[in-house]
Amino acid sequence: MKLVKAKSGIYSVRYTANGQTTSTSLRTSNKKIAQEEFNKIKAVEDTKRAGAATRDAVAKIVTGSSLKF
Secondary structure, eight states: OEEEEOTTSOEEEEEEETTEEEEEEOOOOOHHHHHHHHHHHHHHHHHHHTTOOOHHHHHHHHHSSOOOO
16 A cells, blocks of 8 residues: 655655555645545454454554544
């Protein structure tokens, strides 16, 4: 998984899943914002690989706080 910048200046995350390389746009040209979003995505992926991807864990990573349902 890596952060890439297109010729248009928009950042995206490039990753491999099921043997195919895929790119998902972060819809920003601001590197600081793109890096923050990339770090969130990477944290969710790391949590998933560790087998701890519960709704509460992912919500805390994405929002920075616990969600009330």
